[in-house]
Amino acid sequence: MTTRHDEGPVALSGHRVRLREFTLADLDGVRGVVGDDRVTHFLSFNTRNEEQAQELLRTIVERAQQRPRSEYYLAITPLQPESAADVDKAVGFTRLQRTNEHSGRLVYAIAHAHQGRGYAGDAVRTLLDFAFGTLRLHRVTAAVGPDNRAGLALVKRLGFTREGVLRDHVRVSGGWRDSVLFSMLAPEWPSPRAV
Numbered sequence: 001m002t003t004r005h006d007e008g009p010v011a012l013s014g015h016r017v018r019l020r021e022f023t024l025a026d027l028d029g030v031r032g033v034v035g036d037d038r039v040t041h042f043l044s045f046n047t048r049n050e051e052q053a054q055e056l057l058r059t060i061v062e063r064a065q066q067r068p069r070s071e072y073y074l075a076i077t078p079l080q081p082e083s084a085a086d087v088d089k090a091v092g093f094t095r096l097q098r099t100n101e102h103s104g105r106l107v108y109a110i111a112h113a114h115q116g117r118g119y120a121g122d123a124v125r126t127l128l129d130f131a132f133g134t135l136r137l138h139r140v141t142a143a144v145g146p147d148n149r150a151g152l153a154l155v156k157r158l159g160f161t162r163e164g165v166l167r168d169h170v171r172v173s174g175g176w177r178d179s180v181l182f183s184m185l186a187p188e189w190p191s192p193r194a195v
């Protein structure tokens with residue numbers, strides 16, 4: 001289920017999760033991801049406090065209004081929440097940044113308490129269907145830290161190809177970190193559904 005990306009908000013359903021636009025009411029969910037060292041340790045920025053998380057959320061909501069859209073920064077919500085408090089709760093995010101007309105860059109993260117349930121795998125698969133199907137992108141990349149076992153497992157399981165190492169790619173907590181660059185091309189994606 002989705003709406004046309006060029007006409008309104010994006011809403012996509014996978015098997016386990018739904019991807020929807022963030023709203024300003026998602027601060028708790030955003031903090032659960034960007035405010036937790038256990039998650040941000042593997043991302044390209046340092047942990048954010050409440051004010052910084054609020055600013056990030058405002059930016060995400062603003063950018064979602066831009067046309068043409070340069071990014072799809074979507075909230076991941078479980079289709080079968082474990083508790084009433086988790087209904088429609090943003091337990092993570094997927095971000096697809098358009099790098100040019102034909103390409104995009106992917107980032108994904110799940111709050112620590114909700115990891116290991118297949119949410120990220122389903123979210124990324126659903127977003128790639130959208131990227132290759134609806135947006136007609138040709139190439140999507142993901143840059144993952146060399147020690148990030150869960151992040152690496154996910155792109156490998158989805159069939160991404162390893163391209164090489166981006167040296168000193170991100171600066172976090174006062175140090176430089178390499179990334180391993182992975183890509184998926186449209187003809188390699190098993191079943192892009194134009195949704």
Ligand SMILES: CC(C)(COP(=O)(O)OP(=O)(O)OC[C@H]1O[C@@H](n2cnc3c(N)ncnc32)[C@H](O)[C@@H]1OP(=O)(O)O)[C@@H](O)C(=O)NCCC(=O)NCCS
Nearest residue numbers: 042107108109110115116117118119120121149150151153
């Ligand atoms: C990477 C991340 C998004 C995975 O989220 P998740 O919802 O737990 O992922 P899934 O449950 O869909 O599992 C994805 C794969 O990782 C594996 N995995 C999960 N945790 C793992 C761990 N600690 N060590 C090794 N593998 C792990 C799973 O077994 C699965 O692989 P499989 O299908 O081959 O078994 C999550 O760990 C996270 O947010 N990490 C911090 C942010 C990040 O690293 N983002 C990626 C870089 S952009």
